[in-house]
Amino acid sequence: MDLAFLHPLYEHPGPWASVYVDTSSHSESTPHERSLVAQAVSRELAAQGADEPTRAAVQRAVDELRHTAEPHGRAFFARSGEVVLDPPLAYAPPGTSAHWAPLPHAIPLLDLAGEDPVCVVAYVDRRGADFELRDSRGSQDAGTVAGRQWPVHRTSSADWSERHFQLRVENTWEHNAAEIADALAVCQEETRADLLILVGEERERHSVRERLPQRLQDLVVEARHGAGSRLLDDDVERARAEHVHRRAAEELERFLAARAPDAEGRTAAVESVPALVEAAREHRIDELLVRPGGPDAHREVWIGEDPDQLAMRRTDLKALGEQHSWAARADDALLRSAVATDAPALSVTAATADEVPVGGLGALLRWK
DSSP: OOOGGGGGGGSSOOOEEEEEEEOOOOOTTHHHHHHHHHHHHHHHHHHTTOOHHHHHHHHHHHHGGGGOOOSSEEEEEEETTEEEEOOEESSOOSSOEEEEESSOOOTTHIIIIIOOOOEEEEEEETTEEEEEEEETTEEEEEEEEEOOOSSOOOOOOOSHHHHHHHHHHHHHHHHHHHHHHHHHHHHHHHHTOSEEEEESOHHHHHHHHTTSOGGGGGGEEEEOOOTTOOOOHHHHHHHHHHHHHHHHHHHHHHHHHHTSOOTTSOOSEEOSHHHHHHHHHTTOEEEEEEOTTOGGGGOEEEEOSSTTOEESSHHHHHHTTOOOOEEEEHHHHHHHHHHHTTOOEEEOGGGOSSOOSGGGEEEEEOOO
16 A cells, blocks of 8 residues: 555644544434534544544534445544544445544554555457446446447358458457557556456457556456446455455565575564564665554554654663654554655455464565
8 A cells, every 4th residue: 555645644743533434324314323423433532632623623524424425434634623634435444433642543544445456347349348447436437449340240151252251350359459458558557457357258358358568467357247248346346355365465475485584694574563663763664564453553662753763662762862752552653654764554454364474563674
């Protein structure tokens, strides 16, 4: 997950209110229920010590969701009476929650907003293709490709003129497949799609796929539907979930391989909180891997005003010259450090069979 959109959360000191609201249920009573949720969130923040202006800003923001049709939910991050960031969620949170802490509690975004693969579905036939853009928020038209319209059908005759006609049919198919592949490559580049799903008869799907650039081959999924059919939401969700699982599994493989020492005895991955804190201080985290809910996520570390000011003990920060310090969750502190150094972060929940990384937190390292 690219964390660049989180930069506003670390441009100002805390404390911060972090609120996750589930908007996946809709009924006639939803407006009233959302107003009650807004009041409950304000009370919960008050119980945790939040200031009144920030509570009021969050309550107003949540109350404004009364009439929203958002299918999953919204996160709110607020401080000093202002909601600074309110990203929509790609997946519904497990209920509404509220946190008041020195740092924003943004780790849940890795599961709720992080891996939301954008798909281009290409409905392919011999005459061209229709493109459809699909993500967690629904679908929209993404263009049409009209290839050569004649000739496109084979015949069964064996005389010379019919064989010549069949050759022209083959040429038409090849031309149309190349046009579709070119347009699909452009569509992927413009939409930054994570997946390309080809729908149609087997031969047409394969003809398009083999003409796509090599850089896109790993993004292609072929759906076993006939020409003219439309993918159901469940079909797309299955493809998106498989993509998330595959991506997490690939990163876990990299992480496991990087734990082995090289010829100089150095490892390119760490997974204990003290080792991660040291790597963050030295700006050496190349990618943060998180298994939300792991026991290390809740471990207490000490932070200063800057992202690289963190330590296992408060006295360690003082030794580094930091005069102001606060206790914070390890996962929130490490995420702040990752954002500051433009390192991505990834939830490996989808691919973790064993307890990897140990404790729930790990990192691939960069060497200076």
